[in-house]
Amino acid sequence: MARRQGDRTPLPGFEENPVGPTGREKQDFADPEPLKSHGPARIISLCNQKGGVGKTTTTINLGAALASYGRRVLAIDFDPQGALSAGLGVPTHDVTTIYDLLLSGKVDPRDAIQQTSVPGLDVIPANIDLSAAEVHLVNEVAREQILSRVLRKIAPDYDVILIDCQPSLGILTVNALTASHGVLIPLECEFFALRGVALLIETIDKVRDRLNPAIELDGILATMYDSRTLHSREVLERVVDAFGDRVLDTVVGRTVKFPDASVAGIPITEFAPEHAAAKAYLSVARELIQRGAVA
Template sequence: MAKNNQPNADDKVILGPTGRPYRGFPTPPTLDRHGPARIIALCNQKGGVGKTTTSINLAASLAEYGRKVLAIDFDPQGALSAGLGVPTHDIPTIYDLMLDTKRDPKDAIVETHVEGLDIIPANIDLSAAEVHLVNEVAREMILARVLRKVVNDYDVVLIDCQPSLGLLTVNALTAAHGVLVPLECEFFALRGVALLIETIEKVQDRLNPSLELDGLLATMYDSRTLHSREVLDRIVETFDDKVFETVIGRTVKFPDSSVSGVPIIEYAPQHPAAQAYLRLARELVDRGAVA
């Protein structure tokens, strides 16, 4: 007769989309104090992979678990700001802080309607940053100098990078402790990953030795298609444990919630996509990437 602490041979192991046993991850314990923050850059030079969607919903999910979160809109398109219902004109933005590092970053921090989630917005002005900063001394370190002034006020800072590997993205990687790579479950999305990993390694070698690859997040997954399943299998085969167990499915609820200017955990809290981002937040805490 099997002992109580041993699995029964008849018990079925439920496998998640990544082929690993599905785990729920425990609810994170309440924090008795806040800060200093761990800075995570959400980075992929390919557009349309769910980077901003992940920034919005992961930030809101971490705030739901009592973490103080600062989101940095680091894309001139300002999609992160718009997705959280924050105006981007006639107010201080991350561009102003980059040009004047003596300015208090708190002047540009905006409280969102999500409790515990603040944002430093961006607008099209940020597109001129690379031109203005090209002759600056230690131009790759400018964002790090800005964030140094607020890092003790938060538990996590999420930087939503633009889809390129230019100076702004290098600034984000230089300021960050970790990198989270949203990766669409589509063949062409795989092609640019090697270049992104090479860029991360160069930043590690030359600018930020403590930078870590926190993981790759499979997004826009559709279990009904063989293509999605094959691409996800290839990602797991290549990166193994660096692939998050949480997988984000494809759904029209994401653009619907973005138009409404609220995270999906508020727009449709019971939807599987909302539950997936809450699970991702728990997984990040479980992995030690977030306090």
């Protein structure tokens, strides 16, 4: 059949594969197979020393997404601001918190676990008391491994443990990295967020060399992406150029639905299940399972 000049319609057998925001071929990750057994958990820290990049939002919604695929998930609120606990609608005062577990070896970690409104997703809460932990831990023997000893007792009960780290590279974050098998770095598609990633990866490398040889970088997750702005597109392009396949194919867009869900105290996958942001976190969960970061 004759082809008109200027006709850009792909010929049969030569269709172009759609390109995702990362510039790579767009992926569609299949739903995972149900697990035949549970535990022991793979521990993943969500870490970035810059605040406001989506660590807590990702912990909440990735945890809920993994739970929806039949995984038993425990989220650890490791930030004195307690945003994870508030975002999951669990109390943070007059209850056993992660602070109590760090400072007392006599407290059973199971006493601190609280169920959320999402089946399969539990949380250990935190409050402002955690801000004093760094001072108390200074004189402790093997202070970098205290969280690891706590989680060792409950890891057999879960498939994945997600640690929502505070925005710093202090002793609490080092504790989280020492306890973890992997690290997921949420990265806002903004220039100043990009600047600190090299320092964070350097810290992960130091922890690997000195404290935890098994730790891996599970991926970098682009968050707050806005395809309408040249700045977002340029930052994401630079991240992919610098880190290659370590950048997840799934990208989470910017939306006002996240704060709305936080106010409601439930994940966006429950608050607005048909929204693009909810589907994005389900895709993140499927991608991490396919990559082997989660069983």
